[in-house]
Structures are given as structure tokens and as C-alpha cells.
Amino acid sequence: MKMMMGRAALAASVSLLALGSAVAGGLTNTSQSSVFNGMGYAGFAAPGSESAATMFANPATMTGFTRMTIDTNYTFGVPVTKMTGAYTGASAALNGLRPATSGDVGMDYFVPATYVIYPLNERLTVGISLNTTYGNSIKPDAQWRGSFLTHTSKLRVITATPSIAYKINNEWSVGVGLQIQYASARQFAFLPPGGVSTAGINHADGVGVGWTAGITWTPTKTTQIGLGWRSFVDQPVKGKAILGPLIANNAEGTLNLPNRVNLSVRQGVNEKLDILGSVEWQNYGRIGDAALKNLILPAMAPLQRLPFGYRDAWMFALGGEYKYNQALTLRAGVAYEITPVSDAIRRVSLPDNDRLWLSTGFTYKVSDRFALNGSYSYLHIKKGHISQPGPLGGTFEADAKGSAHLISLGLTSKWGEGPAREAPVVRKY
Numbered sequence: 001m002k003m004m005m006g007r008a009a010l011a012a013s014v015s016l017l018a019l020g021s022a023v024a025g026g027l028t029n030t031s032q033s034s035v036f037n038g039m040g041y042a043g044f045a046a047p048g049s050e051s052a053a054t055m056f057a058n059p060a061t062m063t064g065f066t067r068m069t070i071d072t073n074y075t076f077g078v079p080v081t082k083m084t085g086a087y088t089g090a091s092a093a094l095n096g097l098r099p100a101t102s103g104d105v106g107m108d109y110f111v112p113a114t115y116v117i118y119p120l121n122e123r124l125t126v127g128i129s130l131n132t133t134y135g136n137s138i139k140p141d142a143q144w145r146g147s148f149l150t151h152t153s154k155l156r157v158i159t160a161t162p163s164i165a166y167k168i169n170n171e172w173s174v175g176v177g178l179q180i181q182y183a184s185a186r187q188f189a190f191l192p193p194g195g196v197s198t199a200g201i202n203h204a205d206g207v208g209v210g211w212t213a214g215i216t217w218t219p220t221k222t223t224q225i226g227l228g229w230r231s232f233v234d235q236p237v238k239g240k241a242i243l244g245p246l247i248a249n250n251a252e253g254t255l256n257l258p259n260r261v262n263l264s265v266r267q268g269v270n271e272k273l274d275i276l277g278s279v280e281w282q283n284y285g286r287i288g289d290a291a292l293k294n295l296i297l298p299a300m301a302p303l304q305r306l307p308f309g310y311r312d313a314w315m316f317a318l319g320g321e322y323k324y325n326q327a328l329t330l331r332a333g334v335a336y337e338i339t340p341v342s343d344a345i346r347r348v349s350l351p352d353n354d355r356l357w358l359s360t361g362f363t364y365k366v367s368d369r370f371a372l373n374g375s376y377s378y379l380h381i382k383k384g385h386i387s388q389p390g391p392l393g394g395t396f397e398a399d400a401k402g403s404a405h406l407i408s409l410g411l412t413s414k415w416g417e418g419p420a421r422e423a424p425v426v427r428k429y
Contacts, residue, residue, distance in 0.1 A: 038361015
């Protein structure tokens with residue numbers, strides 16, 4: 001029994017890096033804009049928006065801004081997640097110790113995002129963004145039976161992206177940027193039967209670097225198309241692993257974060273109405289195995305590498321933007337997101353599944369310089385089944401269901417009069 005508990009405890013401490021990848025994959029932070037949240041992120045990578053947040057999906061869109069633009073966004077997330085389950089096999093004795101239903105294990109969160117775009121001249125534009133690109137928090141009640149598998153799980157990846165864009169001509173623009181990422185993660189689980197000792201990662205963090213690039217095409221006055229790419233980042237992470245009173249200060253591993261590609265279009269219907277659409281692909285299939293090294297019991301090599309069968313993720317979005325008058329713009333959209341978390345790898349620490357977005361929002365221009373943005377999205381998350389190895393053998397079989405409310409507020413401000421137009425190469429006198 002002690003050996004089984006030791007193996008389970010080690011598995012909990014080993015699994016953070018594998019779990020961290022799962023958290024980043026299953027719950028990519030899509031909440032990056034108070035404007036695009038109102039359309040389910042339809043048209044995110046296409047030019048034509050007055051929100052600087054479009055540079056997150058495609059740096060080439062920056063050439064559409066003729067004045068210095070600062071965009072601040074604040075999103076409040078209220079996820080609701082409940083799980084009900086029972087242990088089978090050797091772990092079944094744990095069922096009598098704690099209740100079957102978890103209550104709400106989701107943790108409310110606040111996510112800021114800031115963008116600054118500055119045109120140097122008619123063709124060249126620079127900018128920088130600061131975002132929380134990946135993140136997840138879950139904290140089941142310590143008295144729920146699922147807390148034997150995980151109690152507290154947190155991941156945050158903060159990314160600064162300085163970018164530059166060049167306008168080739170009136171039809172084409174290109175842009176590139178550098179992603180500088182800081183990751184922070186931790187996870188604990190209570191050990192049965194007393195739930196007094198803990199196993200997991202006390203703290204782990206690291207810095208990684210990646211790229212972003214994009215292109216825009218405006219074939220007609222009413223059609224605007226954008227293709228944006230954010231590269232993968234192999235995020236090195238080091239931290240402290242614990243197993244009851246034992247501590248390993250040099251645990252290390254890698255978070256393999258995915259590529260993201262977004263194809264978007266903005267189609268003008270008339271002077272007031274634009275229709276927008278997006279398809280985004282995220283190649284979480286590259287994650288593969290995740291591992292920690294230099295653990296408390298390094299001789300147990302089979303538990304140091306955990307394979308995960310991630311599939312690629314997709315998001316499809318369709319929305320509209322209606323200029324009610326000179327001051328007020330209204331928005332609405334719908335999206336469907338396909339999670340990379342399949343039934344085979346769903347865990348208590350990440351009860352994620354496919355989701356439907358229903359979104360609405362507005363922009364109100366207070367003046368030529370300032371505009372207020374607001375939006376709301378309701379996410380319906382498909383019910384998912386969990387089949388996870390139990391701490392004493394057997395499995396934990398559970399069903400998870402959830403939803404989320406996203407409320408986003410922001411301010412767009414414009415400064416200066418824009419760069420002076422370039423003088424013609426040949427002057428006529």
C-alpha cells in the first residue's frame with residue numbers, strides 16, 4: 001500500500017508539466033479584446049478594425065492605423081464547472097470518505113490586455129502588446145473525493161510582443177513580431193486517506209521566446225482578408241517539487257506550447273454593415289510527451305514521462321458589426337471551439353470540452369479621441385467524461401459539465417494627427 005501511495009504521489013508531482021501543457025492546450029486564453037469578444041472573435045486577423053487588439057492575431061493589420069492608438073481591455077471571466085464521479089477497483093474505498101459531487105470548481109478570473117500602435121510614416125508602423133496568452137485555475141473543495149487527484153492547479157503565461165509592419169501598397173501589408181513569454185505554474189493534490197500530506201509542484205516558472213507574423217490583402221474597397229501566425233514556444237520551466245516532507249528544488253521540464261494560425265475576412269455589405277468570419281487552427285498535436293527531471297524519486301523512470309494524445313484545436317466564428325450612427329457601433333457573433341482535450345486524456349484538473357460562443361457588444365465614441373468598448377459572451381461547454389487512474393489503483397469515473405460568462409470592458413484612445421504623407425519620388429512643377 002505504501003509503495004502504491006508513493007507512486008501515486010510521485011505521479012502527482014511528475015504530472016504538472018504534462019498537466020501544464022494540457023491546461024495551456026485545453027484552455028487557451030481567447031479573451032484578448034473587448035471589441036472582438038462581442039463577435040465571438042470573428043474577423044480577429046482581418047484589417048479594418050478600429051481596435052488595436054487586432055495586432056494580437058495579425059501584426060500586419062497595424063498598417064491600417066494612421067494615428068497612435070492605445071487599446072486597453074479588461075475581461076472578467078466567471079466559469080462554472082461541476083463534476084460528479086466515483087472510484088473503481090482498489091480506490092473504491094475512497095468513495096465513502098468524501099461526497100461524489102464537487103460543487104463549482106471553477107475560479108473567477110480577471111484578464112487585462114494592452115496594445116499600443118505607433119505609425120512611423122505612411123508605410124512603416126510599430127507596436128507592442130501585453131497579454132495573458134494561456135491560463136487556467138481550478139481549486140476543487142478539499143472535502144470532495146476528486147481532490148485526491150488534484151486540489152489546486154494554476155497556470156499563467158504572460159506574453160509581451162513587440163511588432164513591426166510594412167505597407168507594400170494599397171492592397172498588401174506584412175508584419176512580424178517577437179513573443180517573449182513568462183510562465184508560472186503550480187499544482188497540489190492531497191494524499192489519501194487522511195488528506196494531510198501533499199504532493200505536487202510548489203512553484204515552477206520559466207521564460208521562452210517565439211515569433212508572430214502576418215499578411216493582409218485588400219482586393220476591393222469592401223473586402224479585407226488577413227492571415228496571422230503565432231509560433232510555438234518550447235517553454236523551459238524549473239521549480240520545486242514536493243512529496244509530503246520531501247523537497248526537490250531542481251525539478252525541471254518543458255511546456256510545448258502550440259502554433260496558432262488565424263484566417264479572417266471582413267466583408268462590407270453597405271456603409272453601415274460589415275460581416276466578419278474567422279477560422280483558427282492550433283496544433284496541440286505537437287505536445288506529445290511531457291516530463292520532469294531531477295525529481296524526489298528519480299529511479300521511478302516510467303512515471304517521469306507521461307504521454308498525452310492531444311489533437312489539434314479549431315475555432316470557427318461568424319459575426320457582424322453595425323454602425324448604428326456616427327457614435328454607436330453594435331456587434332454580435334457566434335463561434336464554435338473544438339478542444340484538443342479528448343475523452344481519453346480529460347482529467348479532473350482539466351475538465352475541458354468543445355464549446356459554443358454566443359456574443360454581443362458595442363463601441364461608443366465619446367469623442368474623436370476616445371471610444372468605450374463593452375461586450376459579453378456566454379460559453380456553453382459540452383458535457384465530458386473523465387476516466388483517470390485512481391491513487392490506489394483502479395480509476396476515477398466522472399462526468400463534468402460547465403459554462404462561462406465573459407464580460408469585457410475597454411478604452412480605445414487615439415493621439416496625434418498621423419504621420420506626414422511621403423513625398424512623391426518624381427515631383428512635377
